[in-house]
Amino acid sequence: MTLQIQRRRSTTVPPSGTGRGDLGLPKRRRGESRPLPVVIGMVIIVVLTIYILFPIYWTIVASTKATNQLASTNGAWFSLPLHLLGNLQSLFSANGGIFVRWMLNSVLYAGVGGLACTLISGAAGYALARLRFRGSGVASGAILLGAMLPETVMAFPQFLVLTRLGLVNTYWAILLPSLISPFAVFLARMFAIQSIPMELIEAARMDRAGEFRIATTIGGTLMAPGLVAILLIQIVAIWNNFFLPLLVLNSANKLPATVGLYLWNGKITQNPEYQTLVLVGSLVSAIPLMVLFLVLQRYWRSGLATGAVKG
Amino acid sequence: MRANSALRREKRAAWWLLAPVVIAFGVFQAVPILLATVQSFEATKVAGGLGVGGARTVFVGIANYRAVLTDGSILEGFFRVFLIGIIQVPVMMIIAVGMALLFDAGIIWGRKYFQTAAFLPHSIPGVIAALVWAGLYLPQISPIVKGLGALGLPVNFLGSGAVLFSVMNIMSWEWIGYNMIILYAALQAIPRDLLESARVEGAGGIRIALSIKLPLIVSALVICLAFSILGALQQFAAPVILSTITTNVGSNFTPNLSVFTLATGNGVQQQASALAMVLAVVSFVLSLLVLRVRDRTGATR
Amino acid sequence: MKRRSKKSHALGIIAAGASAVLALAGCSSASTASSTSTSTSKAASPPAHVTISFWASAAGMTHLVNEFNKTHPNITVQIGAVPSGQAKYEKIQSAVQAGTGPDLALVEYEEVPTLAIAGVLDNVTSQVAKYKSEFRPAAWQQASFLGQQYGLPHDIGPMVMYYNAALFKKAGIPVPQTWAQFASEAATLKQKTGAAMGSYLNYGLFIAGVCAQNGAHWFGISHNSWQVAINSSSCKKVLNYWTGLTTKGYAVFNNGFNEGYWGDLDAGKIATYIVGAWGYRGLEGNLKLTAGDWRVAPVPQWNLAKPVNSNIGGSLIAVMKGAKHLQADLEFANWLTTNSTALALTYKYSGFYPAAVDGANLSGYSTPDPFFGGQKVGSVYAQAASEVSNNWQWGPVMTTLNVNFQDELPGSITAGSANGMLNTIQGQTISEMKTSGFSVSNG
Structure with missing residues (x-):
């Protein structure tokens, strides 16, 4: 798939030359290089990787400890006995097991919201990039402006709108606003420009294919890696969504995990047991995203690449 | 004639494809933005001396804008973003470019594993990343502070001079891997024959990296830079979390934090809207500039 | 104050205004989350079963609410999710003004004037008068503004x-x-x-x-x-x-x-x-x-x-404007703040010091506490209060x-x-x- 797109793209943008199908090259060069650069390079990468992974490691270590051990034990190493199982047990049983509910909510909000947002953004991006109509410039500008407003500000006016629609404290209050991400539309438009050659569309039109058929088959196929990248970006954005759920959700059992953990964090003063719950909960709540990124690496890499290379 | 009807078909299809986004944008972006804009020109006045005589909304012109733009501590927040822009962003980009070049040079064993590790922080929610680093900054529990102290290097990540750098570090940690991946992808797209011919002419690895590869990925670099600066303007989680553990992070540490402070403060809600508008305009102008720069560099591609 | 009236203005009369009017008439239907809109009128006869909503961020409240629901078959209290800190009052105000607020909320004393001026709190002076003797006078005073009571004191922080x-x-x-x-x-x-x-x-x-x-x-x-x-x-x-x-x-x-x-x-x-x-x-x-x-x-x-x-700190169970079932609301608030089982649960889960006079007699305070070297801490607290x-x-x-x-x-x-x-x-x-x-x- 990726290679196919590279080839197609090279037809639209002749100067970019041969593409990068010659993946064997780096390996060949590794064989040629002298040991010194390899050693220096490896040292740099290893040091940076330690910097990047240490906080994650520390979180894992900390989540195996009881609350009052955090300050009194060596933070860089595990203390016996491990409290991880006990901590996990308290996490999943606290307040009637509500953390599980929060995780499921997050999956629902991020999964459904992210998917729907990706689809409609993809359609819009395709239309903005590859179809001729009056108003496409204005639409692109408005969307770019929308992408600039901080969430802290949008949350309250959005709350007012949701109130009028009678959606406060429903799943829709999170799902519907997450449909629109100006940033996702912006990216989709960029992906469409880069991955769909006009010639292909023209050829399809010659074959009397309908516009929607062209959009779904050619557009959908060629934009797929880009759409996966958008999906992941949206899932992360919705998973991190903070102010809006805080304002529009009133029932604890509708909260996403991040907000639920934040509310628990506020109880620490009066009940320190929540400290461990928040710490372990943070770790657990980050796992689905990490797994998702690991599993879908191939796709978002090529997606991001498309965006960056000719963006 | 036929071309005309084809155009009409194309236009109709375009609007059908756009419809969901246009509707969602209208309801959940445009209307709220409009509400916020109107609000940014208003203020609420209570009556009856003690305030219990009812309240009314009045039009105050640009008074809210004047209030936020003449507030010294809010301007300091903008200055901090400027510092982040000239210190953290370049440092992070240099590291990301360096990593990307090393990976691209093909001299790193286990490249895939290292790249995946570098990207992991990006999949961790911002609030949680800040909580984790807060633990690593707190002298009482941080193994880093304790370890350096044992080596005779006392450090205070939360001191008044240091805490801005601590925030920068959290931002870098979250974004180095992301930028590295984008830049790596851009590097991989450079035609190999170009590099091969340079090599044949006797250019060394470092020279190839600096004088051939770097100029070819300027476009990607500009994008990464732009998003980093926009990210700094909207930085919220890190200062909020750090403000619970140090007295050196105030309520106006970054402009976006000022928006939150105003929005939750007493009687200054509309100033929050005004500041948000200012932020949006600054970000918008920045983005346009970046797009302009990118188009120009893109033209030389 | 300015903030909230501005909001309700922006929102339009329909949501806030209409629901406030309806609330005054005693039969608001739109003012809480979907799940609580079942019963309609308290004006006629006390309904057989009512559902009331209560927003609190304090630790342990879920346990207390569960206990109340278990022992009071005619009333179901639903606990709502609110953050702690400054975002909490922003949320309460916005919601009450938009007509989506709760019946009751745990509110810190220091916010009473702000919320009362904003028209977020319900003046329940006459309805709560009968409970006055159950609370410490200083706490009772903190639950009021300009001589009007807005709820029952919950805890204090001597x-x-x-x-x-x-x-x-x-x-x-x-x-x-x-x-x-x-x-x-x-x-x-x-x-x-x-x-x-x-x-x-x-x-x-x-x-x-x-x-x-x-x-x-x-x-x-x-x-x-x-x-x-x-x-x-x-x-x-x-x-x-x-x-x-x-x-x-x-x-x-x-x-x-x-x-x-x-x-x-x-x-x-x-x-x-x-x-x-x-x-x-x-x-x-x-x-x-x-x-x-x-x-x-x-x-x-x-x-x-x-x-x-x-x-240093302290809070009340405040009655919100638009509260639909005042009788049930106050029954719950009074149970939460004075009932001995409730106070014992509060002691166990959050440690808030009760505003109720009887709170000083909790057994937990007169039991030797190993953390304090066996000291019985209650007398110090009672004197301070x-x-x-x-x-x-x-x-x-x-x-x-x-x-x-x-x-x-x-x-x-x-x-x-x-x-x-x-x-x-x-x-x-x-x-x-x-x-x-x-x-x-x-x-």
């Missing part, structure tokens, strides 16, 4: 001094009874053990509490006008006292309530923790090495002959004022004097209040 008796013993110092002794013993303690005597908390309620103890009155009401006296000499004296301790290293300036602070207490770097009676939960849960070394003593006094106490004066008035801009203090306090320590900070905040507060339309004068 100041006490938690201290590390082992450190005191090591330094050979007695428990200080006055602030003068506290300061002079701090020198000895520092010299003998290296530990700081006190904790200067960068926390609005702490600042208000220690100032109030010395007779300061930040806000007053006179002739239909607000009096603001944040920079009074009594407040300056207290904060300069703490600034002095801090610059000499006799007190540690900290936000409190974070692992770092607990770590310092547990490492014997700080000998005392002055806070509301509720503070022991944080100590017991976070300290490990020094468990058993801690004791509770009355807070030091400025004038031992006339002991005065004040609250009885010494709280009932003439402290909160202002209508407490959220902003607290933020201002948190922003200015670090600079005041660098400057070595609290005077500049207090003058600045006094000026800011007056000018902000005037801009909002309040009538204000220097108190």
Whole structure:
């Protein structure tokens, strides 16, 4: 798939030359290089990787400890006995097991919201990039402006709108606003420009294919890696969504995990047991995203690449 | 004639494809933005001396804008973003470019594993990343502070001079891997024959990296830079979390934090809207500039 | 105040206005989340079963609500999710004005004027009069504004001094009874053990509490006008006292309530923790090495002959505008604040010190507490609670004022004097209040 797109793209943008199908090259060069650069390079990468992974490691270590051990034990190493199982047990049983509910909510909000947002953004991006109509410039500008407003500000006016629609404290209050991400539309438009050659569309039109058929088959196929990248970006954005759920959700059992953990964090003063719950909960709540990124690496890499290379 | 009807078909299809986004944008972006804009020109006045005589909304012109733009501590927040822009962003980009070049040079064993590790922080929610680093900054529990102290290097990540750098570090940690991946992808797209011919002419690895590869990925670099600066303007989680553990992070540490402070403060809600508008305009102008720069560099591609 | 009426304006009359009118008529249907809109009228006869919504961020509330629901088949209380801190009141106000608010909410005393002015709270003066004798007078007063009651007091925070008796013993110092002794013993303690005597908390309620103890009155009401006296000499004296301790290293300036602070207490770097009676939960849960070394003593006094106490924190169960089932609401609120089972659960899960008079008799307070070396802490709390004066008035801009203090306090320590900070905040507060339309004068 990726290679196919590279080839197609090279037809639209002749100067970019041969593409990068010659993946064997780096390996060949590794064989040629002298040991010194390899050693220096490896040292740099290893040091940076330690910097990047240490906080994650520390979180894992900390989540195996009881609350009052955090300050009194060596933070860089595990203390016996491990409290991880006990901590996990308290996490999943606290307040009637509500953390599980929060995780499921997050999956629902991020999964459904992210998917729907990706689809409609993809359609819009395709239309903005590859179809001729009056108003496409204005639409692109408005969307770019929308992408600039901080969430802290949008949350309250959005709350007012949701109130009028009678959606406060429903799943829709999170799902519907997450449909629109100006940033996702912006990216989709960029992906469409880069991955769909006009010639292909023209050829399809010659074959009397309908516009929607062209959009779904050619557009959908060629934009797929880009759409996966958008999906992941949206899932992360919705998973991190903070102010809006805080304002529009009133029932604890509708909260996403991040907000639920934040509310628990506020109880620490009066009940320190929540400290461990928040710490372990943070770790657990980050796992689905990490797994998702690991599993879908191939796709978002090529997606991001498309965006960056000719963006 | 036929071309005309084809155009009409194309236009109709375009609007059908756009419809969901246009509707969602209208309801959940445009209307709220409009509400916020109107609000940014208003203020609420209570009556009856003690305030219990009812309240009314009045039009105050640009008074809210004047209030936020003449507030010294809010301007300091903008200055901090400027510092982040000239210190953290370049440092992070240099590291990301360096990593990307090393990976691209093909001299790193286990490249895939290292790249995946570098990207992991990006999949961790911002609030949680800040909580984790807060633990690593707190002298009482941080193994880093304790370890350096044992080596005779006392450090205070939360001191008044240091805490801005601590925030920068959290931002870098979250974004180095992301930028590295984008830049790596851009590097991989450079035609190999170009590099091969340079090599044949006797250019060394470092020279190839600096004088051939770097100029070819300027476009990607500009994008990464732009998003980093926009990210700094909207930085919220890190200062909020750090403000619970140090007295050196105030309520106006970054402009976006000022928006939150105003929005939750007493009687200054509309100033929050005004500041948000200012932020949006600054970000918008920045983005346009970046797009302009990118188009120009893109033209030389 | 300005914020909320502005919002309801932006929202339009339909949502806020109409629901307020309906609420006055006693039959609002739209004012809570979908799940609570089942029953309709309380005006006619008491409905067989009602559902009420209650927003609280406090720890342990879920247990209390479950217990109530179990024992009260006619009423179902649904607990709502709200954040703690400044975002909480933003949410409550927005929701009540939009007609999506709860029937009841746990609200800190300091926010009562703000919320009452905003029209968020329901005036229930006549309906709650019968409960008055069940609560401490000072707490009852805190649940009111301009003589109108807005709910039932839930908890109070009379100041006490938690201290590390082992450190005191090591330094050979007695428990200080006055602030003068506290300061002079701090020198000895520092010299003998290296530990700081006190904790200067960068926390609005702490600042208000220690100032109030010395007779300061930040806000007053006179002739239909607000009096603001944040920079009074009594407040300056207290904060300069703490600034002095801090610059000499006799007190540690900290936000409190974070692992770092607990770590310092547990490492014997700080000998005392002055806070509301509720503070022991944080100590017991976070300290490990020094468990058993801690004791509770009355807070030091400025004038031992006339002991005065004040609250650090405390909250009420406030009735929200638009509450639909007042009878059931108050039945729940009264149960939550006075029922012995409820108080025992509160003691167990959150440690809030009850505002109810009977709360002092909880068995937990008269049981020897191993964390406090077997001390029975209840008598210290009860004495502290009885010494709280009932003439402290909160202002209508407490959220902003607290933020201002948190922003200015670090600079005041660098400057070595609290005077500049207090003058600045006094000026800011007056000018902000005037801009909002309040009538204000220097108190």
